[in-house]
Amino acid sequence: MAVPVKLQSNRLYTKLLLAFTVTVTILILGLSALLYQNYSSASLANENRLRTSMLNQISYSMNYMDNLAHKFMSSAIVGSNVPNLLYNQNDDKMVLDNALRNLDMLVVTNDYVYSVYTISLSLDRIASTEDGGFYSALSFYDQDVISLLQKWDDQDLSTMPIARRIPKANSSSGFINVYSYILPFQLDPGKHPSQAVVVNIKSNALRELIASLNNKIDDTGNDIIVIDSNGTVVNHAEENMFLRNIRDEEYIRTVLDSDQATGSFKTTIDGQSYNIAYVSSQSLNWKFISRISYQSFMSPVDAVKSSTLFTSIVVLFLGFLCSFFMSKSIYSPFGRLIETVRLKSDELDRKQRNHRQSLRNHWLKDLLLGNKDAAHKELLSQTAELGIKTDLTGSLRIIVFRLDHYRMFLDKYNERERGLLKYGIANIIETITSGEFTSDVIEMDSDKLVLLLESTGSEEEASNILTLVKSIQHLVHDYLHFSLSAAISETIESRALLSETYSDTLALSMYRMIAGHGSILTPTFRSSIRTEPSPFPEGKAKLLLDSLKLGHLDKVKKYFDEFVHGLVDAPYETMLSSYIHLMFMISSSFHSVADNSNSRISNAFHTYFSKIDYFETIEEIHQTFDSLFSEIVLTVDSMKHNKRNIVVDRIKKMIEEKYPDKNLNLSILAEEFQMSNVYLGRLFKEATGESVAEYITKVRMAQVKQLLNESNLSTKEILEKCGWEDLNYFYTLFKKHFGVSLSQYRLLIKSSDHQGTNGLDLNPFELVEE
Incomplete structure (x- = not known):
């Protein structure tokens, strides 16, 4: 069996x-x-x-x-x-x-x-x-x-x-x-x-x-052509092709008939397969066409x-x-044993790799900051031991990446999340760069990452680096939703200049304030900045302060724009110090306003001076100034309005106290308040809707009515108590004011007394109408 x-x-x-x-x-x-x-x-x-x-x-x-x-x-x-x-x-x-x-x-x-x-x-x-x-x-x-x-x-x-x-x-x-x-x-x-x-x-x-681009393509038949909308060649590597019309070519007609700005397609020319890529220029109405045979890139x-x-x-x-x-019986125990060993080995390798990466970043960081000056022998040993890919003994170039909106980044994420996100950005930079350059990515403090790469110093390389940086910016934005600004250094031939070049490139990155978020700054950008410090525009600043004190917001913004325009090509330090000086002048001029009336103005001053280092662009500084200007103008206007109401109330009170004075008029009140007749009259008219003389008459007439209703005084005695001097003028003014003559009014009072009203609430207008 x-x-x-x-x-x-x-x-x-x-x-x-x-x-x-x-x-x-x-x-x-x-x-x-x-x-x-x-x-x-x-x-x-x-x-x-x-x-x-x-x-x-x-x-x-x-x-x-x-x-x-x-x-x-x-x-x-x-x-x-x-x-x-x-x-x-x-x-x-x-x-x-x-x-x-x-x-x-x-x-x-x-x-x-x-x-x-x-x-x-x-x-x-x-x-x-x-x-x-x-x-x-x-x-x-x-x-x-x-x-x-x-x-x-x-x-x-x-x-x-x-x-x-x-x-x-x-x-x-x-x-x-x-x-x-x-x-x-x-x-x-x-x-x-x-x-x-x-x-x-x-x-x-x-x-x-x-x-030069054609020279990089060795295969026969590959070509780059520039044509206009009629299919006429407007540029070509061979001069005899200039102005030759090639519209009859099938692939040219396909490109001209396309409504897409860019594209690619496969075609056959003389029995051979070609890949056609094209790009359109909207401003020139030209087409840029690349023709390359499939054999050129499909052979690999x-x-x-x-x-x-x-x-x-x-x-x-x-x-x-x-x-x-x-056999299963023999392999299974060994398989499990091998798998266990493999897992432990992988874990050990991963720990060693992570530790080595941390040591590499720390060592390169010290090298950039000038904290370490390694000899040639130590340099070679550390490069091999830490896995540094860049040849630090050759020509190098530094690219400083800065994370835009860093203050928001700090507020939104905790320390662990920030570390993971910066690692993700570094990984994108390293992945994109590794295809074209030998490089290392170094995580610096706060918002900075540095790309250290080997350089040849050629113009073509400079163009490729710009393209590379743009690709990194786009990918970081698309995948992580962050904006990066970059500063690119010149090529350095000696490692001894590495720390100095990093400092210069970091200083260049500060001009992000002018170029804005997502900018790429090259050494040529610095040449557009004045080297000598420009004087502080004292005249514009004084005009701005004067307009601010008068509450003329349009003029304030006009002078501020002129102030900004004068600093457009100034060195970064000069520009920043000028803004600080201007804010200090405003703070000094409106110190009492900020302390006594509006806490928001005081907060604006405090925010600016305490967080000046966090401002990344001029627009952020301008927003602070614009909001401050608006707050100050509103506060000054409010104070003027309150002051005017106080003065008007005092004028009313003085008239109500001195109405018996026959000489009471606008001039006496203006002298009392130490104002001109015209200004005090206009101030009172704007606040109450009636002139000073009309208000004096109104108060006196109210008192006359009260005395007529509540006393048996004679007309002469009433006029004496109410400040009237011209009897005939009083009679005319009384009839105009109440609609009836003085004698008619007295008859109406007596009639109302017989009816039990006692004259206290008598309305002569109602009686006259009846």
Whole structure:
């Protein structure tokens, strides 16, 4: 019985082994196919991303040149040079030569400008900076530009710049490729301009950029082309392609017909597969196209396909052998033991790795802060021991990243959460950078992270670093919803300058206050800042304080804007100290206001002085000043209003006490309050709606009515007690005030006495109406 049982057991084991082998085979083949497909898709996506980035770089360069051309035209037409060349009818050679020479000096200082023409068809005079000559319309060597001007249409402004091949002056066969900008003067609707300035920009700069990018692509047939909306080539690595119309090419028509700003697609040219990527420039209405053969970037994928297939076969064979020679009864105990050992080993490795990462960050941090000066031998040993990837003995570059809105970051997250978020940011920086540079990420104190990378110092590398920093900013914003600002240093050749360079780059990052959140600051930015400290704008500050005291909020904001404009290119320390000085002047001028009437003003002063280091941008400082200005103006207005009410109440009280005085009038009251008659009268009128004289009359009439109703005094005695002197004037005023004469009023009082009213609540108006 034992043999059959054993045989049955072996057969069952064989079936299980076969089922396991088939399952593993199918699984590995499926995973291999999926891996190959994903790798192919990733390679194509990565290639499209690289192509698009390259085309965006070319588009940005052309847009930048377009902006420079417009700025050049704006500066060229300023002054008298261009008007003299266009409109001066005297043909004064000295004046014209001097104007053309000044215009030529402007051309010389801008190396991207090839030449400038001033065309005055009405004077039949054309001047060219290329050879410094004057021409008539018929003798001018560039007849094409005259034809363009004579056919000028209002829509032509939207086609700038115009790609042209123009002849060289004093040459019968030489030509040069340019982009022309035509600025017409006195353009009347329906008429062609007779005066214009033409600026010719060299196309070589963009062509050289395209040629340099093409040199990186070795395969034949790969190309970068720039076309306009008609399919005409406006730039290419080969000069003979300039102005050639290639609209008949199928892929060109596809790009022109697309309504997408960017895109990519696959096409076939001469029997070979190509990947087409394109980018559009809205301002220029140009298309930037990259054409690259699939073979150029898919050959590594094919190699992966072969290696994957070979690896799968080897893995299957080894798996079959292992499955065949092992049994469950023998393998299970060892398997559990190995798994336990592996888990403990992984845990030990993880602890050691985390500890080493902490030591590496601390050591590099001390190196940047100048707390450590390692010798060459120690440097090499620490680099190997701590796993530092950067070669600290070579050329280096520092990028300081600063977390924007750091105060909000501190308030929103606890210490553990902040540590995890900063680790996440550092991980993004390290992941993005590792694909192009050898680098290390160092977590500094508070809001700073430093990227230390190896550098070659080339211009291309500087451009790649800018692209890299922008990618990091976008990813941190998309994934973690944080904004980063960055400051990039120059390349340093000596490790001895590392600490000094870090300090300079950190100081450069402080100019985030000017550039704003999410900015990228390079050493060229610092060149736009004045090196010498600018004086404090004392005059503007005094005008601002005077307007603030008067409550003129519009003037306050106007002078504050002028104050800010005067500090726009000042050093960071000067700018910050100027704002502190201004706030101190305001605090000193309105100290009593802040202490006595409005706690919010006092809080604003305290907030500014205690948290000045937390302000990251000028906008935050400006918001503090704007709110403070509004609070002060409201408080000053309120105090003025309260003061006016107090004065008016005192005037009323004085009138109610001195109404029997026959000499009581506006002048006596003004003298009593030490105010001018006009000011006191206007103040009382604005507060009560009636003049001082009207109020005196009102009080006296009220007293007359009371005495008539409650006493038996004669009219003369009543007038004596109420301050009246002119009897006839009193009778007139009484009838005007009460609607009845004095005698009628007395009769009404007697009549009411007989009826039991006693005259106390008598209303003469009601009685008269009855």
